[in-house]
Amino acid sequence: MTARLSPQRETEIRERAEAATPGPWGLYEYGHGGSLIEVAADLKETGTGYTARRGVARFDEEPLDNDPAHTDWTAEEDWAQVHADAEFTAHAREDVPALLAELAAVRAERDEARTELAKYEPLNPQQCREGKHADWLVDSEFTHACPWCQIEDLKVKAERDLDEVMKERDEYHEVADKLADAVAPIEVIGEHSSMNDPWANALDLITPKAEVDRLQGELEKVAEHVAKRAEYVTAINNCHPNNRHDYWRWQGHAESRRQLAQQLGLPVAWPAKSEEAAR
Numbered sequence: 001m002t003a004r005l006s007p008q009r010e011t012e013i014r015e016r017a018e019a020a021t022p023g024p025w026g027l028y029e030y031g032h033g034g035s036l037i038e039v040a041a042d043l044k045e046t047g048t049g050y051t052a053r054r055g056v057a058r059f060d061e062e063p064l065d066n067d068p069a070h071t072d073w074t075a076e077e078d079w080a081q082v083h084a085d086a087e088f089t090a091h092a093r094e095d096v097p098a099l100l101a102e103l104a105a106v107r108a109e110r111d112e113a114r115t116e117l118a119k120y121e122p123l124n125p126q127q128c129r130e131g132k133h134a135d136w137l138v139d140s141e142f143t144h145a146c147p148w149c150q151i152e153d154l155k156v157k158a159e160r161d162l163d164e165v166m167k168e169r170d171e172y173h174e175v176a177d178k179l180a181d182a183v184a185p186i187e188v189i190g191e192h193s194s195m196n197d198p199w200a201n202a203l204d205l206i207t208p209k210a211e212v213d214r215l216q217g218e219l220e221k222v223a224e225h226v227a228k229r230a231e232y233v234t235a236i237n238n239c240h241p242n243n244r245h246d247y248w249r250w251q252g253h254a255e256s257r258r259q260l261a262q263q264l265g266l267p268v269a270w271p272a273k274s275e276e277a278a279r
């Protein structure tokens with residue numbers, strides 16, 4: 001890498017440029033193929049020569065070249081080199097100030113970029129605090145949690161929640177099985193399979209409360225009916241032995257109520273002792 005231009009060297013270059021005859025400089029070549037080149041400020045060709053504000057330098061046909069390594073140059077090549085040196089000298093008048101100006105402009109741009117960059121200095125480079133996710137890096141004035149760690153935490157939580165839900169599901173499953181078993185035995189509602197749903201079967205078998213209430217009402221009527229047996233037994237006891245018609249009538253009423261009570265498991269309406277006598 002080229003050594004950086006020291007401030008001192010830059011000052012020297014600037015001072016040389018400022019001290020030299022003000023430009024622009026031009027060059028004038030005598031003859032075709034040349035034998036002499038002159039460099040001058042404000043050089044203007046006239047067709048037969050040139051005019052200038054001030055002559056600056058003169059390059060002639062015999063430059064001093066006493067290094068043996070250069071002795072094989074032809075006269076033509078030698079003249080081309082003289083010409084190049086003259087061009088370089090003449091253009092240095094404008095090239096050096098242009099380079100200095102460009103250097104100043106580049107420095108100004110650099111300083112501006114530094115100022116812009118300074119705004120980001122309070123930013124705080126952050127990485128995974130657990131040290132688990134080296135590829136995650138963020139520059140921010142705010143504090144951020146590592147998103148990969150957050151995803152891991154959420155996964156763990158989701159698994160825990162899923163376990164909880166499955167446990168609850170199993171518990172409800174068990175409760176539903178108990179309910180179904182209470183409705184009807186497994187021989188009736190069957191086992192769980194793709195073709196059979198014992199819960200649906202149990203639901204079909206459950207008698208609604210309204211229906212139970214209605215049947216309860218019917219049963220009360222029957223109990224009331226059966227309870228009247230007592231009156232008929234009394235009527236039999238009070239019946240005159242010669243009145244066979246009434247006797248058998250009361251006897252029929254009483255017996256049918258006794259049979260019904262027996263079939264339904266209802267209490268037979270009469271004290272046991274009197275009932276025995278009534279038979």
Ligand SMILES: [Zn+2]
Nearest residue numbers: 128133146149
């Ligand atoms: Zn992380």
